[in-house]
Amino acid sequence: MKKILIPIWLLGLAAGCQEAPVEASFAASETAVRFVGAGPAATRTVVEADGTEISVVWGSDDVIGIFGRGATAGNNYPYAAAPERNEPSQCTFASTDLDKIFKWSRGEQAFYAYYPYAEDADAEPNALPVVLPTQQMQNGPGSTEHLAGLGVMKAAPVTRVFSEEDPAPVGFTFRNLFAMVEIRLKMAPGTAVDVPVRRIRLLSEAAPLTIGAGTVDLTAPVADDPLDITDGKKEAVLVFGEQPVLNKTDYQSFWLMLAPGRHPEGTLALEVTAIDNSTCTTTLPAVAFKANCNYRQDAALSLDEFVPAEAFNATAAVTECRVGEPVVFALSGEAETVDFYSGEKFHQWEYADKDRLEYSDVFFSFRAQLQTLAGTQVHPLKVKVSTDFDGTFEEPNILAATWTDISARFTLPTKPWADNGPTKEDRYLEEGRMIPSGEVNLSSYYDEKSPYIYVAFFYHIDKYDALKNERTGVWFTDIQATRQEGENRTVILSQTKENIHIVNGANYADETKNYSDWGATFIHDGVEFFPWRFWCSSKPTGDRDAYAVTNKLERKVSNFGPDKPESVKGGGTEMPRDFSYAFAEPGTYETVLVGRSKTLTDETETVCRFTVTVKP
Known part of the structure; x- marks a missing residue:
């Protein structure tokens, strides 16, 4: 299979929050602990692409969770980011709950922080639950807004002994647990039509790309691979709020958040699904995704390599039943939407496109x-x-x-x-x-x-x-x-x-x-x-x-408008392989299943008709 690839994975470290100015000292034996961002950080509230690096700043809606151990103890206290007005990458953190404020006590104290704050994460800090959804949604062409809701960070553990001679606040250095990946796509030169894209999938035979269940040890040092994955998914799916269209002139960027892991040569594949459900699958070069890193891969796709999807069809083994007994329809092929008209009053195909008077x-x-x-x-x-x-x-x-x-x-x-x-x-x-x-x-x-x-x-x-x-x-x-x-x-x-x-x-x-x-x-x-x-x-x-x-x-x-069908499949959802319906009244019904699919230039409609006899 001919593939047109630019096989370069580009890597860049995330940059972020710096230490903010603080008061010179504090007094009193029960002084509240102050927290600041003290080094490179990666919060996903605002993500900006600049060449091959990801520049990240804190936002006022960001809340971190903090665990305290030792002389000052506390489980999962919420602290909100307060970015500096003129320099958002510099910030302090303030408690959002007056009953959950860390105060200095005599003796050694350890603090462990993570982002984003999860109210129900009251477990021990050495086993904080972590998930990374398989399906991720990019709002529009080139947008990185969705990454804000996908990343998880942990801070390097901080151990301190309070001293009035050393009143500096506790500084957290955050590190993103996941890798940010940019896939840049366009069509190959000479492609006659632009190609609207329905979804993009990354598939691996070697290691998880997303996380159904896992944990991170906040008490451990920050490492390249800090996750314990108990339920890993070897795929990541990117869908879209505003549908992107590939052309032969300009690259378009598609962003995914992925779990760290190694993917040797021949184990990682990119699957692009066009608007007509045809797919183009490309094998990607070997790569080792690392936490807190940004990767980029460019690819030019040939229209000839898109494999057409099987056309939608519906069949029924039995079209005679009794009241309350379901009739089962087997569905095959692909369609963007599938609608069911039972043939009962107000659900008849003949009134699908005209008013029922x-x-x-x-x-x-x-x-x-x-x-x-x-x-x-x-x-x-x-x-x-x-x-x-x-x-x-x-x-x-x-x-x-x-x-x-x-x-x-x-x-x-x-x-x-x-x-x-x-x-x-x-x-x-x-x-x-x-x-x-x-x-x-x-x-x-x-x-x-x-x-x-x-x-x-x-x-x-x-x-x-x-x-x-x-x-x-x-x-x-x-x-x-x-x-x-x-x-x-x-x-x-x-x-x-x-x-x-x-x-x-x-x-x-x-x-x-x-x-x-x-x-x-x-x-x-x-x-x-x-x-x-x-x-x-x-x-x-x-x-x-x-x-x-x-x-x-x-x-x-009385104008009731067109008859309404029952939706079997909506746009953007997985294609079901069967559908069942039970009739409440005896009779003979002209039942219709309609599958609609877009093509690169038009739309197709497949109508499957059945005469169903329902006995008492």
Whole structure:
């Protein structure tokens, strides 16, 4: 495999805190111990790169922990750094807890310090717990801010006997326990595209790079390798807050904090994962990482050496189950994100990219009766609906609208009655007189352009001719429209003169009486009724057309937005190898797993569909 490497590990010592000015002397037998930084230090609050060296200064948020033994004893007392205003590398340390202040006592006293302070680190100073996370995050291109939260320092032990003739404060010389490593990367000359980087890994076959569990002896002298590692991890992973992009022109710096250790030739590898999950693996030169040192390695990567990742796929051995029994999907390949749509309501793939609109149902019903003395036309009535009627209750406007005949969905009267219709309660109640139409759901007649619909009754009587076709009238009561949302129903229209608009057509012009109109009101069960009738004169001299149109009937539209999936894998997380889901209700579900991955120039989407049958 061809590798383009600049095999140079560059080393530099960390520089830092110097002794600060102090008062010439102090008195009293219980004088508080003063602590200062007294030599090269490495606190990771502020890290600045300067060539091949790391320059480190203290920050006001830094807190160290101090153990005292001998004449002055104390476990894990917190002391905060107070940098000099004009020279931050010079600092004193002040107690942050009035109950935990070291005071001078007669006799020999030893002090052991570490950074950063850990409140729960109350163990003996010879076994202070130490960890170094395997996954580390760099905020942006070239940033070293993340190193501040990764390093651990110990100070060289200090033993003193208090003397008023020698009142100098205790000076700590800190040393970083880890190595700071800078990997500088760019693409090889001639690379046609820039390469966004998803993550960087260092892998070793020889020694740990990070620490799951370990200890450091604060009482021991500072050494090149002061750690006792009980759980070492032979990898370090660097991920990013702001995604870096490699080009062929400029190096970009990537910083890691690593455990000390030797990595002979051929045991240390650099793995770079691009945005499309392809990987380029490079063997690095031999190196021995030492504590408190800064290393640098440069590499130019060839696009040809990036190995494509296996494409995402999902399979299911079984797609039939019972309620509560999980269906297991096996996942293979790589994807940046994986989403699961169960097929249940509000979790359906068909609504992934469009709003889910829920419409209320609108139901319509009435009661009607045919009435005649010698009528032979027993089908004078049609029921129609329109979504484009303009709301002007006049014959030209009614006829200009588009009407859909829905008469067949209702039960219409067929038996003519010889006497008058329901103008009083006893006729309203008389069995067989007023025929219930049945309740019809009008929801399917609405369109998405408007939430409104109109219902109209069309009345037609043919001209009296040789067939002796007499008139037939139609009485109406109990016209009602209700809107249903879930389990709740609301009456949105009832039979009143304000809600029903009767229009006699132009062919009634020769009539002198017997127009279609409202009848006499009556009271039933405490409710006032407004019956009305389609009607015309006996033996009409021409065709007769009349209409009755309701006010508009509005249905409610609820917009729930696109359906939401369950996230199986988010960006930056490890790819799981299976996923299970249990359905709570029986049924047949169109289930979808969607894997999305970025490429160097675009994005791909893989959709895996399953029909899952869930039995009770």
